[in-house]
């Protein structure tokens with residue numbers, strides 16, 4: 001079943017890829033200063049959910065998902081109900097939107113992710129989605145991320161209209177539904193710090209990958225030299241093949257730029273292989 005966990009900043013590996021917001025569109029103005037804890041007849045209110053609310057939360061989730069342009073849930077409704085019932089409200093916060101005291105929507109938040117924001121189809125356009133999102137922004141002033149299915153155009157538009165930014169797209173191979181999705185972020189009160197901390201995380205991965213790749217270039221070179229290979233240093237055909245494969249993964253850069261990047265990596269790896277043993281190159 002889907003689960004969520006927290007990380008210092010949003011990253012693909014730590015989100016529940018099944019949490020998909022519904023297309024909540026706000027016709028009423030959002031009310032950022034509103035912090036109601038008690039229901040007022042005829043009006044909407046927000047309050048944190050308790051475990052006693054989880055059955056209602058599950059029904060909102062099922063109804064909202066059903067009506068949204070989202071793929072069907074992989075799990076049958078009773079499994080979804082049982083899963084929602086396991087949510088640990090000491091590890092995530094669930095905010096409820098209420099109308100006349102009855103739950104009409106909810107937002108599930110971890111320290112760095114908005115794992116889900118769903119509003120009953122009958123309450124969409126009532127401002128409940130905006131009120132929930134404003135509450136999440138107040139609670140997470142340093143920013144947060146979320147995943148939304150690419151096909152869920154109304155939800156993406158809703159988030160864009162509320163200042164969230166689309167950052168990454170996937171082919172869906174990592175989510176349960178196998179549907180392309182999009183990572184969106186709200187960069188919080190200090191966007192530069194938010195984006196930089198995300199860059200730091202990616203750079204860490206990049207550094208690990210560079211270390212692994214450099215070690216492999218060294219190992220291939222040693223093998224080629226030891227076996228008197230016909231083409232011991234550069235192999236243009238092989239490099240062109242590498243560039244094609246990498247470029248297919250980064251269409252935004254295009255083959256020419258990728259060729260320059262891959263060329264620099266190989267040149268510097270070959271240089272490192274010649275000038276030191278690097279310790280981890282293996283036999």
Ligand SMILES: O=C(O)C(=O)C[C@]1(C(=O)O)C=C[C@@H](O)C=C1
Pocket residue numbers: 216217220221224232233234235236238239242266269
């Ligand atoms: O595949 C090889 O033959 C290598 O030597 C490895 C490698 C690389 O690092 O990918 C390095 C140099 C060659 O020009 C092609 C590729």
